[in-house]
Amino acid sequence: MSKLKVAVAVSGGGSNLQALIDACSNPDFPAEIVTVLANRPQAYGLERARQAGIPTVLIDHTEFDDRESFDAELDKALRATGADLICLAGFMRILTDDFVRGWEGRMINIHPSLLPKHRGLHTHQRAIEAGDAYHGCTVHYVCPELDAGPLIIQAKVPVEPGDTPDSLAARVLTREHVIYPQALQWIAEGRVEITGDTALVDGQPGPVILDWDA
Template sequence: MAENPTVKLGVLISGAGTNLQAIIDAILRGDLRAEIRLVISNRAGAQGLERARRHGIETMVIDHRKFTSREDFDRAILAALLDRSVELVALAGFMRLLSPVMLEAFPGRIMNIHNSLLPSFPGIHGPKEAIEYGVKIAGCTVFFVTAGVDVGPVIVQAAVPVLPGDDEQRLAARILLQEHRIFPHAIALFQQGRLEIQGRRVIIKGDSATPNSPPLVNPPVDRFEN
């Protein structure tokens, strides 16, 4: 049986690009059959651009401040992606909301990563709000982008315990390590043809999870068992 072809990626960033690096590393390890056709940043000084260049990946800066509308900005991004035959768009720390221009051009083909267990704590302060709310388990989510803020169908999630003494920076750093694991994994599931969107749900074909999969309990139950 023939393998699914390599997926052609476009990656949008605004900053350090650590999730971009995680995707690049997964490709280099052979864990992900993908080719990054283009990395676009809305900020010229984004560190992620240099990460891409070190690996010979084409980069482009499209400054959102030079456009009079969000739609015009998205049209410029869309034209660059289509010109390079991009099939899947990965938002790796891209700090702009997408308009229907992009959403309608790539339905079910735009992934984002967020540092909370959605639908809890959408927006830009997931770890901070998790600590303030007093939750015991935080985490991160890869989802398909739809209209709205962090409301699309969930693909993969990873849970991280909130530890005594955690502040926003400590918790965010531990969550980020899991982001680096699950974003390439979600892209690999797409490349393998295993994702199917049914309403708000993403069905993963061949999912190996079982009722016996261990839960994450925080604080651990065994601390209190005799």
């Protein structure tokens, strides 16, 4: 059976990219990364890809006059790879509605909160300030509304006394590295479908929730 062809988009260090690379290195994993694309020349994710022998594409967003022209070039590059699915892995760009609609149902993202709580940035600080007992991360499909697409899987971790945004972020990141490859595997195996605003995993409404008590 042919593997799902995946393009991963990054802007920075690419630790979630590395988790996906590691998963795809298993010959039995049902997906393969065909390209890693970055919008910043200094993104270390490009080096991770090179070390793994994965083709890379750099499209520096600072060279474009507006989001529309950048997204048009991004779309062109991604379609040239033959990718079936885009994984956003710390890709720090707000994509235009036209781009998102062109890939709707074929683009996923990992977000550091238990969506729909704490959309956007500074999620760890906001979770602490809100007095949340639990925090975590979510893999979801991307839709035009920010951080609002169908939810596939979440990892839930307790907010501990004395947590700082950095300590909480570090703990959540370890869970991100678990659930992103898991979501990709399920999609590649055909176990995820979208019905309206809901992702169904094995026919059951998502998100699947993994709960860590420590």
